[in-house]
Amino acid sequence: MSQESLKTLLAEASPARSGDFLAGVTAESQEARVKAQRRLADTGLAEILQTPLIDPETDEVQRLILDQHDREAYRPIAGFSVGDLRDWLLSDEATSEAIAALKWALTPEMVAAVSKICRNQDLIAIARKRPVVTKFRTTVGLPGRLSVRIQPNHPTDDAKGVAASILDGLAFGCGDAVIGINPATDSPSAMRRLLELIEELRLRLDCPVQSCVLAHVTTAIDCMSRGAPVDLVFQSIAGSEKANSSFGINLAMLKEAQDAAKSLNRGTIGQDVMYFETGQGAALSADAHFGIDQQTMEARAYAVARAFDPLLVNTVVGFIGPEYLYDGKEITRAGLEDHFCGKLLGVPMGVDVCYTNHAEADQDDMDNLLTLLGVAGVNFVMGVPGSDDIMLNYQSTSYHDAAYVRRALGLKPAPEFEAWLREVGVFDGEGFLLPEASRGDAGLIARSKLLEAAE
């Protein structure tokens, strides 16, 4: 199969979404889409493997994808078509261990292809069978657990404002994925100030969490060289060298950052030190998609992610706007696809369940997607006070939402964090949030000495 025909087949088989229309790569009709899905189902994994979507000579992500492929692990599925792979993944033969054994056999294009012929329930049922567990100071991704990133953003990085949002989140049992701040100003000094703020709070509360300031990777490298307390290094990544270069990064920079953060040796139970964010449409928006549909491009970003043993990878699914994912239906589908593809590739997937005000979506759509992802076994979601990110100006899941989904589905936080929450009186003996009246959080707030600082 030629490179162009595989691109076309993958794009035409993709469930409809506005970004693919914008790129002009969709099927002509709904019937044509299903016909493409049939052809894709009959396409051999071997054909996909033999047809790199971007010329490896000119694209380091493509080279990485080819280098990652493990022929030995691939042998048991070498004769599969895409349809065979779907059937097998759904079958009882495909246990957690059996799927995990395919981590380096599967390529992004294979998992993207199989996702295109899966319904939402297939995406959930299969992803559920593939936990991906990572560690730093907490263990993230264990079955039956759901972690939360506290996202305490503030328009001016005001220390007290940020700390207040963090405390509110801790009192809801959030923060076990990371306390991660998008800084208003990207500079080493601003980053260091925020890191030290979280560090002080963490030590004062004796709380097993990791911190991250989501500045550019070069800012983090600069900070580390000056001895700032960097736990996790953040970077946005995408599925082509050109798209990554639009972010001002390449693979060597990510490696340098990973090595530097590991050398600080700050993790207590693990050294997974990277935090990546991705999102469908990122490559197209940088005109770096090479005619490839946005969902396949997204899966390629996970090849980049898994090369650096991240603690967390987060698809910011509804953020980019309605020209990429138009409404609640498209955002929901994309969130489930990204989680599925990430997990099959062995990536510790979380999802920023979110939307902007010009998308055809609302809180009900987010409730639905959050619940579906909870069932699918998502590693973590965002916790934003009252769902309203006052700095990035969009809506994500809230501390309340996280508490809801944990209760509704019986999911607990990371074990180390759960123990701490019990100790400070926020959670009961079963590992669930105590009634507010018991005010375990008041003790927490007292220990933070934040109110005194505010006087």
Next chain:
Amino acid sequence: MKDASNPPVTTEGADHPLKRLREFTEARIGLGRYGAGLPTAASLDFAEAHARARDAVHSSFEAQVIAVTLEEAGYETIAVESRAQDRATYLRRPDLGRKLSDRSRERAAAIPGGPFDLVVVVADGLSATAVNAHGAAVATGLLAALPGDWNVAPVVVATGARVALSDPIGEALDAKIALILIGERPGLSAANSLGAYLTFGPRTGRSDADRNCVSNIRPGGLRPEIAGKKLAGLIVRAAEARTVRHAAEGRCRRPDRRRRLWPAADRLRPFQSLQTVWRRRFSESLPGTGAARPAGDDLPGGLFPQPRGKSARPPFEAVLRQHI
């Protein structure tokens, strides 16, 4: 400061232990909970803010009313539309919102009296609510404050517009400078915010790195009554500085040097470069506005929210290009 029309975050949970910390952040902290659920008032507060933003995105643009207001104030107008024929297409296809319809291009090109020093465009953008409310007032304030010897084109009232629609408009009219007043993407705290984007030498294909902008023009932000005059002053000073530099250095052909022709940033503080605005993600109060939370046009704000390196362009400039 919040709009008078905006509701307080909530009164529920007023005895919450985090209550005292609310003065440090507008984040919706300390809302209280019932079980895991949001108290009713907080839930409805949020729903109302979102509904207001949604209404603003889908509100109809009163282009006629704006044109009449401007003409009554003594300014000629022409109406144009982009190639995005309806709101759903507009939202899905930002590329079409950056292109003039053939009819509109012809109409603009037929306007006599060029070349013009400046064209002012009043456009719906992502919040017709904002433009309906104070687009005409800002435009007239601006036009009245310009030097008498400037050759100013008729005001263009543009429907279905993205920021970059000012490029083909300026091109068709043969204008040296284009200034577009456009409704910004509504946020939960403000759905009625206007942005002003300035482009020297507007031509199709200009990059957003070539533009400068003032964001958050609204009551409670940069007040519409004074915004026009302020913008006029900034445009004139910027144009003068540019002319002086041109005379001194000869014509600057290198696009990467264009930015240096702007007056020093400290003197033109509100007229920040798009990059600066991007970097701050509309997060910093503009001087004199007192607004903690300006909204952006339809800038994505920060899916990948960091500048590339320390001083360089934003990494997501390409997204900017897509979104504006």
